[in-house]
Amino acid sequence: MDSPLIEFDEVSKQFDNQLAVDHLNLAIQPGEFFVLVGSSGSGKTTTLKMINRLVTASAGTIRVAGRSVEDYDLPELRWKIGYVLQQIALFPTMTVAKNVSVIPDMQHLPNRAVRKLVSQLLAEVGLNDHFANRMPRELSGGQQQRVGIIRALAGKPPILLMDEPFSALDPLAREALQGLILKLHRDYQNTVVFVTHDMNEALKLGDRIGIMKNGKLLQVGTPKEITTNPANQFVADFFSNNRYSDLNKILVSQLIETGFMGTSKIIGEDRSAPAVGRSTTLKEVLRLLTSTPLVRVLDARGKSIGWFNNEKVVQFLSTL
Ligand SMILES: Nc1ncnc2c1ncn2[C@@H]1O[C@H](COP(=O)(O)OP(=O)(O)OP(=O)(O)O)[C@@H](O)[C@H]1O
Secondary structure, eight states: OOOOSEEEEEEEEEETTEEEEEEEEEEEOTTOEEEEEESTTSSHHHHHHHHTTSSOOSEEEEEETTEEGGGSOHHHHHHHEEEEOSSOOOOTTSOHHHHHHHHHHHTTOOHHHHHHHHHHHHHHTTOOGGGGGOOGGGSOHHHHHHHHHHHHHTTOOSEEEEESTTTTSOHHHHHHHHHHHHHHHHHHOOEEEEEESOHHHHHHHOSEEEEEETTEEEEEEOHHHHHHOOSSHHHHHHHHHTTOSOTTSOBHHHHHHTTOSBOOHHHHTOTTSOEEOTTOBHHHHHHHHTTOSOEEEEOTTSOEEEEEOHHHHHHHHTTO
């Protein structure tokens, strides 16, 4: 395995009377999309801000690319790390193009290259060149957030920190931007640390998810590990608040009707995969998927009608 890009080693943060982060140990690998999830006040934002030194740890060490963040020169550290917030403070008196160019300009990229980069980045997030000369107040919330994201990406930082970036958006804009950030993550192969209080969002986006409570990490795992094996009652309850209360009550037929069964014949041909029927529970499907990559779905006559893999099931869970 690669060495971690971001490491927390016994990290704590004490604010006056409040222990916001409590002996945190965590290693995030290069290229990973890591989601920190937890209820309000659990310490997610503080954890994120310690990575780019917006908050200084009271104890322990945070390493980026093997070096303690304390040993970096601050601009050098911040250039490695893009940062996107819920309220995307775009500079209100600067055009969209100027907002996006802030870091490339600081990096002394030639003007022509900056213009090309801005145009390319705008296109990536579905905004044409006319947007380049608009002012932030002339954009919708979703468009502003798109500009906030490409502004953070413009310096090509290997790490992107995102703090509830979509929580102020309506559900449609939110879904579009979730898809977009996954695509950009694939294209740029950057490492993303994403904070949310929404478990559905975490399941949809994360390669791995860390669940926080009272400054502690309660569980770290893939969406599948967390859904099938909640580490304790709090994690289980966190799911139930997000309507995962009873996976025994959800049947395969519901996944079929909502379009989450795979139908590609090539994949479904694997006869060695275990089979389920329309009335099998989702809990059972998840249990099978812990030891096999594929589960076949048979109709009442035993004819194969489709399949599930982890991706399909997690996509379904993220819609609940
Ligand atoms: N600058 C500060 N001074 C004092 N206490 C703080 C400060 N920042 C955060 N805290 C406290 O630390 C705890 C963790 O806060 P943090 O913002 O990290 O939580 P969070 O999980 O991100 O919450 P939310 O989802 O509401 O943003 C909270 O109790 C908060 O009140």
